[in-house]
Amino acid sequence: MxxxxxxxxxxxxxxxxxxxxxxxxxxxxxxxxxxxxxxxxxxxxxxxxxxxxxxxxxxxxxxxxxxxxxxxxxxxxxxxxxxxxxxxxxxxxxxxxxxxxxxxxxxxxxxxxxxxxxxxxxxxxxxxxxxxxxxxxxxxxxxxxxxxxxxxxxxxxxxxxxxxxxxxxxxxxxxxxxxxxxxxxxxxxxxxxxxxxxxxxxxxxxxxxxxxxxxxxxxxxxxYWRLVSREHHDDYGTTVGTVREILDDVVVHQLVADVPLCTLLSGGLDSSAITALAALRSYGDLQSYSVDFAGADDDFTATALRPERDMPFALAAARHIGVGHTPITLEPSALAEVTPTTLAARDLPSLGQFDASMYLLFEQIRARSTVALSGEGADEVFGGYPWFFDRSTVWGDTFPWLGSAPRLTDCLAPDVLASVRPHDDERDRYRTMMARVPRLAGESGLAARMREVLYLSLQGPLLYLLDRKDRMSMALGLEVRVPFCDHVLLEYVWNVPWPMKVADGREKSLLRAAVSDLLPPEVLWRAKSAYPATFSSDHAKAVRADLATVLNDSASPLRELLDMRKIREAADGQVKTMTMANNLQFVLPVVEVDRWLRTYDVSITS
Missing domain, CATH: 3.60.20.10 (Aminohydrolase, N-terminal nucleophile (Ntn) domain)
Incomplete structure (x- = not known):
């Protein structure tokens, strides 16, 4: 890179x-x-x-x-x-x-x-x-x-x-x-x-x-390239075998490097599959890394997208696969210290603790390796997110990862809300992306809707994750490769019918079947768990303090754009969404956007 x-x-x-x-x-x-x-x-x-x-x-x-x-x-x-x-x-x-x-x-x-x-x-x-x-x-x-x-x-x-x-x-x-x-x-x-x-x-x-x-x-x-929808004619056994064959070929090609190479191993199905395939083909001692937070034994809080901690599963996967594994434990207090660095890496508002912890993880990995293989893309390609299996979000007339959750734009000042019309804006964006879905002639019902949901997930959510991974890694001169984002793999799996993708009744059934011989049962059947978050009370206090500073600052560039009362209510309440770790994650963009506008001296026009 x-x-x-x-x-x-x-x-x-x-x-x-x-x-x-x-x-x-x-x-x-x-x-x-x-x-x-x-x-x-x-x-x-x-x-x-x-x-x-x-x-x-x-x-x-x-x-x-x-x-x-x-x-x-x-x-x-x-x-x-x-x-x-x-x-x-x-x-x-x-x-x-x-x-x-x-x-x-x-x-x-x-x-x-x-x-x-x-x-x-x-x-x-x-x-x-x-x-x-x-x-x-x-x-x-x-x-x-x-x-x-x-x-x-x-x-x-x-x-x-x-x-x-x-x-x-x-x-x-x-x-x-x-x-x-x-x-x-x-x-x-x-x-x-x-x-x-x-x-x-x-x-x-x-x-x-x-x-x-x-x-x-x-x-x-x-x-010069677009996804194309075609009839899928392979039976289930052939499909599973083809996915395994393509994955093996992808990983072999992505192991090529003249510098030290490692894997990111969370103990989930995706990263464990990549690590296992890499270990089969690696000619040296393959190393893997995972991230956790000090104090997580006491303060971890299960959520819909993070039902359990990664560490036990990462260690189990590493033992089974036979790779050297290094758990990297971060102090929650260090996250705020590195935020200016992650902002500079992104040139856009930081994602708070998620940018900061990824940067600190990569900082330690970069001292040992120059290239890492990661599992991004499997959820979008094979169907791994909770919203794929929630009827109300699947059939909702908006982006499925948003569903009926509250929007931070509802906290805009009344005149700005009337001008921006965020709900109309969201609807226009949804319609724009829906018009780009590569449809299959004659497909209808759930099969057609899941093609739409998968396509939408390949846009906003995947680009969001890839952008974060690129910025935080390249800020340290670490190259992260993402085998599940190989276009040959995507072109094949895209046209596999939805029932075949969930053949065992679970998320990512097709991927699980393709790598079932490589992983221990507790990892193979583990439910989807997103990138780790810290639930440290000290970190929460720091975020609240930063938010209070912005809300009480008459010089904030957001001062005239937000309804400060609604922001305070959101910070103090319990915002329930499928994707948020807690309500502080919901209001965090106020802090990060304020910091970005000031740091980059961005002028706002109507």
């Missing part, structure tokens, strides 16, 4: 902007602590920060090829891992290409030279990259199919700024941090964010599975 940034402007000479481009690139140093590179031409500048994972000595970026002379450079700045780069390299060699490195970066660049922009259909991995083609005077921006790797851009008349994270774009004075009050719903609930959207005015995310062409006529974004 790495950090990339760049600037195209057809109205000015960017060769005199080396200092500014270097400043943009330097903001991404944590993503790429091993090396830096710049390349400039009259109308384009590309920057790169490298985290060396494959071919430590080679793969220097930006990488350049000149085909027909000094004015025909093709230049790549690339972040990610191409898991099928060896197969593509072999194909390209048979077509007459020669390679000077063993890096996947050179494979990406050479594949573009051979096949043009259509080469993206051949890629299997997680990536975000930019290719400048001087002969065409065109910049090509590309993001992986599921959006594992981030890519942002700001298009303006005459050019574009792009980067792995907003901070690099914010470092250029052409971009001013502003937001419309209409963005409050996605600030208070990031899972409502559309795949192209950010709270910053005019700052877009390149959508997963999309590419954008930047030329003199402007910036044009188009899809």
């Amino acid at each position: 790495c950090g990339i940034t760049g600037w195209v402007d057809f109205t000015r000479d960017l060769t005199v902007e080396r200092k500014l481009l270097a400043a943009m690139t330097d903001t991404l140093r944590p993503r790429g602590p091993d090396a830096a590179g710049l390349w400039l031409a009259p109308h384009v500048g590309l920057g790169h920060r490298r985290l060396a994972v494959v071919d430590i000595e080679g793969g220097v970026q930006p990488m350049l090829v000149r085909r027909r002379g000094p004015d025909t450079a093709t230049v790549l700045t690339y972040s990610g891992e191409l898991y099928n780069f060896r197969e593509l390299r072999t194909q390209l060699i048979t077509l007459g290409h020669r390679f000077s490195t063993s890096s996947d970066t050179e494979v990406v660049l050479t594949a573009y030279l051979e096949w043009g922009a259509g080469f993206v259909d051949r890629l299997r991995g997680i990536y975000a990259f930019a290719i400048w083609d001087a002969a065409r005077e065109e910049l090509l921006l590309v993001r992986d199919r599921l959006g594992v790797k981030p890519l942002y851009y700001y298009a303006y008349e005459g050019g574009v700024l792009f980067a792995s994270e907003p901070k690099a774009i914010l470092a250029n004075p052409l971009f001013t941090p502003r937001m419309s009050v209409d963005k409050l719903p996605i600030l208070f609930n990031p899972r409502l964010t559309m795949p192209w959207e950010t709270p910053f005015t005019d700052l877009r995310q390149l959508q997963p599975g999309h590419l954008a062409r930047v030329g003199r006529s402007g910036t044009h974004e188009t899809p």
Whole structure:
């Protein structure tokens, strides 16, 4: 993994902007602590920060090829891992290409030279990259199919700024941090964010599975991949065997690294399956890690999404699989201390304890490993969340993970509530995503509705989790790979009928059947349990104190936007939702949005 940034402007000479481009690139140093590179031409500048994972000595970026002379450079700045780069390299060699490195970066660049922009259909991995083609005077921006790797851009008349994270774009004075009050719903609930959207005015995310062409006529974004619904003809036994075969192939490809590699092992079905498959194929002593909180023996509180603690199951899974396991125990008091760091990593409001604990976990893992395999995506692909099995949420006319739970936007000041109309906004977002569902002709009833619910879950919830995992890991130069987000696996499982996905009457039946020989019974049959939360009273007091500070501060940028009485009532009450650890998690965005607006000096427009 790495950090990339760049600037195209057809109205000015960017060769005199080396200092500014270097400043943009330097903001991404944590993503790429091993090396830096710049390349400039009259109308384009590309920057790169490298985290060396494959071919430590080679793969220097930006990488350049000149085909027909000094004015025909093709230049790549690339972040990610191409898991099928060896197969593509072999194909390209048979077509007459020669390679000077063993890096996947050179494979990406050479594949573009051979096949043009259509080469993206051949890629299997997680990536975000930019290719400048001087002969065409065109910049090509590309993001992986599921959006594992981030890519942002700001298009303006005459050019574009792009980067792995907003901070690099914010470092250029052409971009001013502003937001419309209409963005409050996605600030208070990031899972409502559309795949192209950010709270910053005019700052877009390149959508997963999309590419954008930047030329003199402007910036044009188009899809190169979409899920397609087809009839599934395999019987149950064949389906289980195929899932196992694909998973094994995915993990084998994702074990490729020239640096220490580990797994994240919570003791749930997903992470245990990945760890077990990795252990079967690992040529060294595989290490695994889990997270817990000091004092959890006394203060843990069971919730719908966190019915039990991870630690006993993580230890049981590690013993059964035969991997070295390190439980990492965090002090709840340390969470608040690291929040400014997690805000800087995200450039958006922090998720509080969940960002902080993940950052502290990764900080300790990074001292031992550079690459980790994780279980994100299995719940969305195989159907693992509680809302998949609650009739009222499944059939509700909104996002199923929201259901009938209260919304923090209900606490907006009356005039703002009338202006933003958050319930209409939510309904519009829901309708927009429903229109994108790839439907199967003739499908109806529960089968059709579960296809909708699964698709919706692959959008907001999954992108939300992938974004958090990327930001907190790459802030420390740790690369996290997510085998369940492999598009070949998704394309197959997507079309497996819902009854087959829940054949044993439980969540993720298909996945459980595919790995049943690898795991102990207590792990194999364990109910879904989300990423751990702390229920420490000291942490709760700290959150309440931060909230009181915001509510009592007349200079808060949220002061005129919120109904402070309703916020206090929510903080003191007992908000019941399927996804929240407690009512403090419900009101926490008030604290984090306030901090973000102040730190980034974001001006709010009506």
